[in-house]
Amino acid sequence: MLSFRIVVLPGDGIGPEVVAEAVRVLQTVSELSSDFELKLESHQFGGCAIDSTGEPLPSSTLKACQEADAILMGSIGGPKWGVNAKVRPEPGLLTLRKTLGLYANIRPANLASDSLLEYSPLRPEIAKGVDMIVVRELIGGVYFGTRKEQGVAPDEEVAWDTMIYSVQEVQRITRVAAQIALAADPPLDIHSVDKANVLASSRLWRKVVTETLKNEFPQLKLDHQLVDSAAMFIVCNPQKLNGVILTENLFGDILSDQSSVIPGSLGLLPSASLAGAPSVPSADFKPTSGIYEPIHGSAPDIAGQGIANPIGTILSAAMLLRYSLGLEKPAKAIENAVRKVLDLPEAGGLGLRTADLGGKVGTKELGDRIVDILKTLL
Ligand code: NAD
Numbered sequence: 001m002l003s004f005r006i007v008v009l010p011g012d013g014i015g016p017e018v019v020a021e022a023v024r025v026l027q028t029v030s031e032l033s034s035d036f037e038l039k040l041e042s043h044q045f046g047g048c049a050i051d052s053t054g055e056p057l058p059s060s061t062l063k064a065c066q067e068a069d070a071i072l073m074g075s076i077g078g079p080k081w082g083v084n085a086k087v088r089p090e091p092g093l094l095t096l097r098k099t100l101g102l103y104a105n106i107r108p109a110n111l112a113s114d115s116l117l118e119y120s121p122l123r124p125e126i127a128k129g130v131d132m133i134v135v136r137e138l139i140g141g142v143y144f145g146t147r148k149e150q151g152v153a154p155d156e157e158v159a160w161d162t163m164i165y166s167v168q169e170v171q172r173i174t175r176v177a178a179q180i181a182l183a184a185d186p187p188l189d190i191h192s193v194d195k196a197n198v199l200a201s202s203r204l205w206r207k208v209v210t211e212t213l214k215n216e217f218p219q220l221k222l223d224h225q226l227v228d229s230a231a232m233f234i235v236c237n238p239q240k241l242n243g244v245i246l247t248e249n250l251f252g253d254i255l256s257d258q259s260s261v262i263p264g265s266l267g268l269l270p271s272a273s274l275a276g277a278p279s280v281p282s283a284d285f286k287p288t289s290g291i292y293e294p295i296h297g298s299a300p301d302i303a304g305q306g307i308a309n310p311i312g313t314i315l316s317a318a319m320l321l322r323y324s325l326g327l328e329k330p331a332k333a334i335e336n337a338v339r340k341v342l343d344l345p346e347a348g349g350l351g352l353r354t355a356d357l358g359g360k361v362g363t364k365e366l367g368d369r370i371v372d373i374l375k376t377l378l
């Protein structure tokens with residue numbers, strides 16, 4: 001029997017609450033399969049790790065992540081380790097991504113169920129049919145350029161960060177976006193987002209994206225958007241950006257949160273961070289590790305109340321099964337179970353809603369219902 005090692009990093013705030021439900025989902029998948037087993041082990045990461053060890057990414061956690069078949073993460077950070085703290089959780093996440101070489105962050109934004117249209121901040125006729133995948137470069141750009149904090153001397157008045165990209169970094173993320181676009185039938189359009197009217201790194205970005213696609217993927221349609229107008233289109237005409245939004249680290253961070261609320265709530269959407277293009281289950285499936293996490297943060301404002309929406313994390317577990325383990329059937333079953341709890345009764349679903357979607361169902365109860373349905377689908 002195949003055995004997979006999955007490292008679980010619950011993290012801070014609502015992280016442990018939402019991860020607990022995704023873990024139950026994975027345990028259900030494992031228990032009901034006779035072909036494979038999932039061995040889950042939790043490790044300290046983030047603010048909780050700072051409290052117990054003094055650092056956000058203890059070496060034992062990093063080692064476990066390096067040896068794992070895949071990593072399921074909740075979220076890290078919070079006011080206790082805020083921007084003025086000496087040691088903060090966020091640099092631990094950046095180090096983990098960089099050390100594992102996870103340069104491709106894939107963040108789909110689409111409606112898990114049409115019944116959620118009424119929760120979109122956009123009018124239903126604008127939100128309906130939105131289907132975007134943000135492909136965000138994750139280990140370059142201003143996040144990783146040299147920076148200088150403001151010094152402590154009274155006359156120190158500057159701090160700076162450098163946005164830097166190499167040709168090779170842009171080429172490899174462009175290839176990931178192209179492979180994702182090509183995996184769809186018909187292939188998806190690619191919208192590359194930059195700020196080439198101002199930034200030198202964006203002019204390099206635009207040139208390399210254009211050349212890479214022209215030389216290696218001439219069948220794909222490409223357009224370029226400036227990030228300010230892309231942000232505007234995501235709100236007033238998001239369907240213009242349907243397909244793949246290919247962008248650098250900081251722009252992708254911002255645009256992925258923005259696009260994620262179109263389907264109703266930040267709590268609904270999953271993400272994968274990989275060291276290459278996702279390999280979908282097939283005869284020549286190539287396993288690759290990666291971090292799977294909801295795109296939201298630790299939500300300190302609702303932590304500890306048992307009301308967080310666990311769906312983004314549960315759907316991240318489905319991505320983990322598909323992309324790192326090559327297990328399409330249970331991945332699809334999880335996605336169908338989620339759709340069923342969200343769909344309205346007249347569409348054959350349960351119509352359950354957590355507080356972020358105007359409902360009263362708690363984190364654990366939603367997890368219970370998803371597990372119940374999943375058992376009937378596996
Ligand atoms: P956030 O994503 O934590 O929360 C933004 C808003 O969305 C809040 O009102 C929150 O209640 C709501 N929300 C988020 N997830 C939800 C869910 N599952 N169910 C219901 N409501 C949900 O963003 P923030 O408040 O700006 O950041 C808080 C902390 O999280 C910061 O320390 C930040 O650095 C960190 N963060 C971590 C990650 C990560 O671990 N990958 C990602 C983003 C932010």
Ligand code: IPM
Nearest residue numbers: 076077090091093094253295
């Ligand atoms: C995300 C988060 C992280 C980022 C933070 C917590 C470092 O916002 O995963 O989107 O900016 O990449």
Ligand code: MN
Nearest residue numbers: 253254257295
């Ligand atoms: Mn973010």
